[in-house]
Amino acid sequence: MVRKLLKSLYDICSSRRLAVGLMVYAAFLVFVATIAQTQIGIEAAKSKFFESFFCLAEFSAVKVPLVGGATVGALAVVNLLASGWRYARGGVYGFGMSIAHMALVLLILSGALQYFMRSEGSVMLTEGAESDTVALRNGAKIKIPFKIKLVKFDAEYWSGSSTPKLFEQTRIPARRLGSPENRRNELARLVRRLDVLPNVVCGQRENERAVGGAQPRAAAAVARSRGDVLRNGSDVPAANVRGKRRRQ
Amino acid sequence: MKNKFAFSSALMLALAAAFLPACAWFAFTADPLYDSPFSPSLGTLPAMKGGRVMPVSSAAADVLKSLGGSVKARTSGGKISASKWLWQLSADSRKFSGEKLLRTDNRELQKILGANGRYFSYDDLANNYEKVADAANGGDSKLAKAAQAALERGMEYALASNTFAQKTPDENSAAKQIRDWQAALSAASAEIADAKKDGREPDRKKLAPADAIFKYLKNADAFETAYPDRVVNAVKTDSAFATPTHTMLERGSPELSRKHAEIYAEICDALAANDVPAARAALEKARTLLQSAGGINRTRLFVETFSNIFEPFTGGFILYAAALVFFGFAGLIASRADALKTMGGVFAAGAVALHIAGIALRMYIQMRPPVTNLYSSIVFTGAVAAAIGAGIYFSRKYVSAVVAACAAGAASLVVAMNLPYSGDTMGMMRAVLNSNFWLTAHVSTIMVGYCGIFLAGFIAQARLVANLFSRENFGAATGAVSRTVFALLGFALLFTFAGTMLGGIWADMSWGRFWGWDPKENGALMTVLWTAAAVHLKAARLCSDRFFLGFAVLGNIVAAWAWFGVNLLGIGMHSYGFTDGGWIWLGAFVASQLAVFPLCFLKFRGTGNAKK
Secondary structure, three states, rough: HHHHHHHHHHHHOOOOHHHHHHHHHHHEEEEEEHHHHHHOOHHHHHHHHOOOEEEEEEEEEEEEEOOOHHHHHHHHHHHHHHHHHHHHHHHHHHHHHHHHHHHHHHHOOOOOOOOOOOOEEEEEEEOOOOOEEEEEOOOOOOEEEEEEOOOEEEEEEEEOOEEEEEEEEEOOOOOOOHHHHHHHHHHHHOEOOOOOOOOOOOOOOOOOHHHHHOOOOOOEEEEEEEEEEEOOOOOOOOEEEEEEEOOO | OHHHHHHHHHHHHHHHHHHHHHHHHHHHHHOOOOOOOOOOOOOEEEEEEOOEEEEEHHHHHHHHHHHHOOEEEEEEOOEHHHHHHHHHHHOOOOOOOOOOOOOOOOHHHHHHHHEEEEEEEEEHHHHHHHHHHHOOOOOHHHHHHHHHHHHHHHHHHHHOOOOOOOOOOOOOOOOHHHHHHHHHHHHHHHHHHHHHOOOOOHHHHHHHHHHHHHHHHHHHHHHHHHHOOOEEEEEEOOEEEHHHHHHHOOOOOOHHHHHHHHHHHHHHHHHHHHOOOHHHHHHHHHHHHHHHHOOOHHHHHHHHHHHHOHHHHHHHHHHHHHHHHHHHHHOOOOOHHHHHHHHHHHHHHHHHHHHHHHHHHHHHHHOOOOOHHHHHHHHHHHHHHHHHHHHHHHOOOOOHHHHHHHHHHHHHHHHOOOOOOOOOOOOOOOOOHHHHHHHHHHHHHHHHHHHHHHHHHHHHHHHHHHHHHHHOOOOHHHHHHHHHHHHHHHHHHHHHHHHHHHHHHHHHOOOOOOOOHHHHHHHHHHHHHHHHHHHHHHHHOOOOOHHHHHHHHHHHHHHHHHHHHHHHHHHOOOOOOOOOOHHHHHHHHHHHHHHHHHHHHHHOOOOOOOOO
């Protein structure tokens, strides 16, 4: 009896109908979420529809309960693994097919991992200003255990037009250092980088002890300025900061 | 060959049709002084607008397009070319002030301006300036926006009238203006030097002439500096281009610029006096000067002028339409079907060749990958779809493939030609997009994917509609088409998936995140999911061939949503292109696809062996 039940469960999990159903449903969910984005914003829609197991789609007065993105992702991983086990074939074709499908598993799992381990935010900096406060995308503000300084920001324009051609910035990398003071000195080291894309990159790797234990651990942070802020004529480029979520 | 006569006559006809826009140009608009691809003309001289060096004819067409949406000037004396309009406007700024060349779509504003339909003249705007300015201050209303736009158009018109020469209002000769300004300037500086030597205040009367012109020029220059993208910079400097105003004002203007401005002033005076030989002589001087200055890619200017006159996309549209007509008649007249299909094939091949040639010309002029904005994405996708569809027809003789190809090609060209104002301006790429590698890797790849989806959708649609009229059992035909559609969707899946992933990598590099659930990213994900679902449906034989075709038709809606729909939402980092009226067209397209979808449930009820 149990064996039969397990067998039918395996059949359902590995079924290609489930795969197609999940894909069509996921496309539908993404559509609903995109429409919701116009009303509640990109961030709110993201946490409501994609980072939940179940959600409630609201179209003015009509409310429809939906299965959330997390459930779809989990089911997709189960389905991909089970059907991979069931239908895997040998040869170049079969191998390629397995690689392609397992890559999707990796993609979904890394998305989940990112959800738990990373937070994203931005820092607004004028030229010469420094800050250690990062505004997360959900609006919360966190302090990072080092400061980011925008030393120089140049925008080059196409001759005779207001279209920017190149954003050039000076980035400051922070290295593994003994004391906060040394770190500040190191921060002052300038590295110029010319790139088509605007970059302010600050990397930091250190353990808790080095910062005295009281400071939370920040493993790595990458800040990148967003060129589009400049379009509005402001000289305040924003920087995106990625790092591990702080553990208190 | 069976239909030698049909083939050769179709070839001749297709060639004639391809050159139709160029012939119409030479017959109705061309004036050899202003536009000629083969001899020196005023329209082929270089100028810079929006950061790109282009022939004067392109710059003038850009200005006209943003004034009234048309690339030719409709005057009371008939249609004239853009370059003729711009040169004559510079020569005599009052010449076109009564012509209704500016456009507004707002009814209320049309009433305020006393416009003739949608069009109004610079004089209309100047006479009603107070009223329009009041309306422009009316907050966020539609009228206020339209009034602001109208004022901007007026400003652009005023800027255009100073393109080749700058004159104070009471001066008629541009060359004399330059001489007067130089004389006044030297008199003033001599007076200041004398006063300094004698230790007295300079005599204000002696400074007055220079001061008056200086104030006027300074004002005009401030105006031009405030709108750098609207100004046509016609005067060559050592490294780039400048306006005549700037050249006159700039104390350290290079010798080259001063000479160039003087020659342009001469041309303007000659044009104002209707003295064509003098204008030609001055044109020759300008050419010699520019040649000795160097730094201009003359081949590219020639190619752009040629492509402006040849209009490959208009020719392509005519050929696509003709091919559709031939294939339509081939279906109706059975006795002549072979000959008509041969002719249609020739036209379809010619249309695809012209379409691709047009894209190649654009790529050469811009030195960019084929897709750089919404306009070029539409044109490019249409070309790829048409090329693949025609390829399928020539290898397998599926008429539905070539019909879908021609329809897609023609539709893409129509949509592209009707994109309001934005159109084919070939502007410079802004900083974040300024990367040929990523434009190719991400944008072009995605577009090839979309084109696979659309082509599959249209072929499926053609088959489903044909099933409705079929008197024989269509099971086998449906099966064959569904295999083609399956192959196309597999191709599309590969490209959309690769393009989406590459887009993530680009986003990671420029915005600091791989995926941010931006509406455009959502759209791309939807197309990938839908295409993947379709491919799995067919590969795992989960549905009938007919339903699979219906599913592919719905794919059109998903792709259209991802391509245009999300831009209409106006949020996120990819909201570019048009918004006005876009919903209506998208709605109409979705409705047309939804109307075809139920045909996939149509079964063959006659006798015979249906496959499904």
